[in-house]
Amino acid sequence: MPHATGKITARELIDLQSHLMLESTLVGQFNHFARECTDPQFGQLCQNLAHSRMDCLQKLAQHTNIAPIQ
Amino acid sequence: MYQDQVTDKNLCLAVINQLKWSATCLTGKILECADEQLRQDYMQLLNRTFAEQKQAFDLAHQRGWYQPMMADQQMIGQVQGDTQKLMMEQQQSMGPMHQMAQYQGIQTPQGLNNYQQSFTNPNLQSQSIYVGGGQPYYSR
Numbered sequence: 546m547p548h549a550t551g552k553i554t555a556r557e558l559i560d561l562q563s564h565l566m567l568e569s570t571l572v573g574q575f576n577h578f579a580r581e582c583t584d585p586q587f588g589q590l591c592q593n594l595a596h597s598r599m600d601c602l603q604k605l606a607q608h609t610n611i612a613p614i615q
Numbered sequence: 616m617y618q619d620q621v622t623d624k625n626l627c628l629a630v631i632n633q634l635k636w637s638a639t640c641l642t643g644k645i646l647e648c649a650d651e652q653l654r655q656d657y658m659q660l661l662n663r664t665f666a667e668q669k670q671a672f673d674l675a676h677q678r679g680w681y682q683p684m685m686a687d688q689q690m691i692g693q694v695q696g697d698t699q700k701l702m703m704e705q706q707q708s709m710g711p712m713h714q715m716a717q718y719q720g721i722q723t724p725q726g727l728n729n730y731q732q733s734f735t736n737p738n739l740q741s742q743s744i745y746v747g748g749g750q751p752y753y754s755r
Contacts, residue, residue: 557653560644564657567640571633578630584623590674591630594667601660608653 553608561608568602571595624680627671631681634668 553561572595579591641661648654675681686694 552650553653554649556647557650560647561653564640564644567637571637574633575630578626581621582623582626584678587623587627587674587678590670591626594630594634594671597663597667601663604656605660608656 561605565602565605565609568598568605571598572602624675624678627675627678627680630671631668631675634664634671638664638668 575591575595575598579588579595582588582591638661641657641664645654645657645661648657672681
């Protein structure tokens with residue numbers, strides 16, 4: 546599991562949090578675009594993108610499993 | 616038609632811009648990341664972002680929603696001229712270094728090693744490095 550020893554820099558932690566928020570926003574936006582658009586191919590692309598960004602979000606979220614510093 | 620109207624074109628351009636921004640943010644984070652695993656994960660995400668942005672661009676391009684301005688012949692000629700000038704300036708500035716390398720006989724890998732050692736070896740510090748016409752460039 547990433548960062549099991551609690552070794553993460555402050556900069557990494559701040560960057561991680563900001564990117565998790567960005568990915569979360571992208572998931573919401575791409576889902577919204579998929580519902581709003583009329584072009585079926587573009588709608589499918591938006592759905593795929595939303596799923597893909599959700600995967601990214603979950604993968605990055607694993608890095609927040611940080612053990613307390615001993 | 617208002618530009619801010621919700622159309623497929625505007626949504627697609629928004630997707631492209633969002634993915635560009637995501638790639639920019641990821642690049643900054645990779646450059647600041649000390650943890651190897653986190654860095655690798657960011658790099659995978661960045662590659663995925665590049666691929667997705669390309670998909671969105673290709674679709675927009677097929678639909679005629681995204682038409683980049685093509686460079687005209689005048690612009691191309693200007694860049695070609697500037698590049699040629701830049702290359703000539705670089706060659707002129709590299710000239711003395713090339714002559715110095717020839718003077719010290721470093722065309723072979725062994726010679727290159729000697730050249731590199733001369734910067735750190737105190738026994739070689741009395742040498743002068745010459746540039747071209749016999750004038751010492753600097754002495755060590």
